[in-house]
């Protein structure tokens with residue numbers, strides 16, 4: 001499988017201090033690639049740099065071409081979308097207006113295309129269809145995550161980057177969200193999934209990277225990572241030692257934290 005997206009020796013700094021330190025990573029077409037790591041490992045920083053929100057050194061390659069010099073909007077038009085950890089919804093607008101904003105850059109395409117995109121998102125997230133007139137600010141945490149993903153999908157991305165989609169959500173909702181992520185892979189969307197919930201991420205991904213202190217410390221097929229003693233001890237809660245993200249099995253949080 002050829003890579004749709006690659007980072008090569010990516011460095012990202014805040015005030016001269018590197019938070020991401022030489023990360024190389026590859027996301028094949030039609031695959032789910034997960035990046036796991038504790039708080040502060042550099043996961044969000046890496047995604048924000050990949051999207052062009054933060055400046056970075058190193059190579060960022062999409063569909064065989066370097067995109068380093070492109071703006072966020074140009075990357076979006078190439079087919080890259082990021083669902084940020086904070087979801088970044090318009091709380092005082094209804095669900096459907098939030099979704100429509102995900103397509104505003106395509107406004108010249110006309111109503112039929114916009115409706116078709118909306119229908120596709122509603123088919124994927126029937127809950128959003130039921131709540132299409134509800135204000136985004138009144139949605140539950142899980143519904144907000146669905147709306148943030150739905151809005152990103154309105155742009156028909158080829159690469160969907162998800163920053164901690166399970167954050168603050170109850171296990172049942174996490175399962176639903178992750179089931180949808182798997183169905184997106186079946187529809188041909190490539191996924192880069194950043195998660196502290198290592199167990200859930202490795203269960204649905206094809207390949208995984210472990211990020212520690214801004215560096216890739218381990219990588220491999222997700223099934224192999226699940227069997228790896230260091231991953232099990234630090235991120236899956238087995239063995240003598242647990243990492244500082246001990247709440248990684250998604251069963252301790254409620255659904256109202258977002």
Ligand SMILES: Nc1ncnc2c1ncn2[C@@H]1O[C@H](COP(=O)(O)OP(=O)(O)OP(=O)(O)O)[C@@H](O)[C@H]1O
Nearest residue numbers: 014015019037038039040041042043044045046196
């Ligand atoms: N705006 C900022 N200014 C300065 N330092 C920052 C900023 N954002 C993040 N950092 C630092 O960069 C490092 C990486 O943070 P980042 O948010 O990328 O980690 P993360 O792996 O996504 O963690 P989390 O899961 O907690 O979001 C941390 O040490 C953090 O304190």
